[in-house]
Amino acid sequence: MSGTALIGLDWGTTSARAYRIDASGAVTHERSAPLGILQVRDRTFAPALAGLLGDWSELHVPRLACGMIGSRQGWIEAPYCDTPASLDALGAGIKMVPREDLGIVPGVRTRDADGMPDLMRGEETQILGAVDAHAARVYAVLPGTHSKWARVEHGRLAAFMTFMTGEIYAALIEHTIIGRMAETRPQTAFDAANFERGVARGSSGGSVLHDAFGARTLALLGELPGRGVADWLSGLLIGSEIAAARRFAPDMRSVTIIANAELTRRYATACAQARVDPVMAPAHAAARGLWRLAKHTGRI
């Protein structure tokens, strides 16, 4: 078990993932467990960590974690940093768990021009791990339940926006009349043509509250097959999200997509349709971000 310089932990709400990272920043081993903070009873995080790490517990190397483990409901609270959030600021905000040699990275808070707040916790580390730290300005997106679009300038997280796209998609398919029109879920077969039709509609700048009803009317009039409803709706919401992200970032020409293969495919297709070049993120974005932070703060 030699060669490990850091144990990185991406510890979220539903699951926890651990990485062994060598001195060059490469992930050599990876473990995960359903030990997210909502799964751990009575906040017994020490035994949960021991269970996740197993024999890695014997490694005498620093440990650094990001994600909801640093929230008020987590192990120890690492209060939000404000944007622009540099590696310096995030490093200064790391909270140590007593007797564990475990540091926890803070989340990040931003406010838009109207003073409306937005929050992330865990994604800041993935973003800073995935993008070029020296670029003057780059964009990244983490699609999912709560999609995050971020602008990074000279390695600092300058601004970001959350979209409830994944969660609203699920609520619409499972709990509204649209679901009754849908014959299959996109998990079973991806209907690219109807997905792209949905993206085109969502990108056109209309209201999601109105456009979503189109899934019903198109299906009712025989202009959208039942098996295409779910992917049409998925495209509609993702297209609408990208259109709003472009208003947030008018100069965005390309975006780094940090996601699994399925979501990467959808967002890459939709971004290309919106004339934003999709760039695949390197693997293990969270581990890379944790390593970068550990190095920046002199832990390794």
Add this chain to the structure above:
Amino acid sequence: MSGTALIGLDWGTTSARAYRIDASGAVTHERSAPLGILQVRDRTFAPALAGLLGDWSELHVPRLACGMIGSRQGWIEAPYCDTPASLDALGAGIKMVPREDLGIVPGVRTRDADGMPDLMRGEETQILGAVDAHAARVYAVLPGTHSKWARVEHGRLAAFMTFMTGEIYAALIEHTIIGRMAETRPQTAFDAANFERGVARGSSGGSVLHDAFGARTLALLGELPGRGVADWLSGLLIGSEIAAARRFAPDMRSVTIIANAELTRRYATACAQARVDPVMAPAHAAARGLWRLAKHTGRI
């Protein structure tokens, strides 16, 4: 039981309502029952109608119905009329149920500039009953599960748009993380101040997919009390709907609101905030529309 010239029926998905209307168009009696088309087993609509009417069945007057009773799942299908839909066209589309002296008003179909279809069934009758039939151009809204905004020109239904506002509100409150932030439902106490904050945010032209997340971040940061979350979200969605309706109808200075007291209050508040004068619809809009159609087609 004299003096009745028409029995009007507003027969929807979940409930059915019957009106006795005199020769002047006034509603003299009203009955309702949970006999919507999804509630009637095996499409046994004749006994359902007899049950709803009770002793009114003995009245030898014409009967005219609007709503989902004319859909493919209803008693007899009255195919959609296209916009612009005049009283002539709606009257010509009335389908007769054999052996019942019951006419069923058709629904209306429209398409926007992109060819996207939209549908209504029942609301066309309410709208034509509620607005001034001689005005050159007037607007009406029927808020609810599926809000309908309509433009009427010289008594013809020229165009309309559906918004899934009510259904999406319920899905977000009941089936997303936002519900976990909400302490009470607006049914228990209307929080006007936070409703208006939500309207202001929704009117600002942003993305609902993003703005909805504000309910969570504001609550998490202590900037929105749990008891205000539901009304803030309600305001956000209604404000967003009105902003989109204003793009649909840039010349709209006032709008007739056809709704119950609770929804009228919300929409009147939000419309006034958006500088659109709210006008209360007269009572019994469906009955008025049915009477107008019965008269136009020579039934009475």
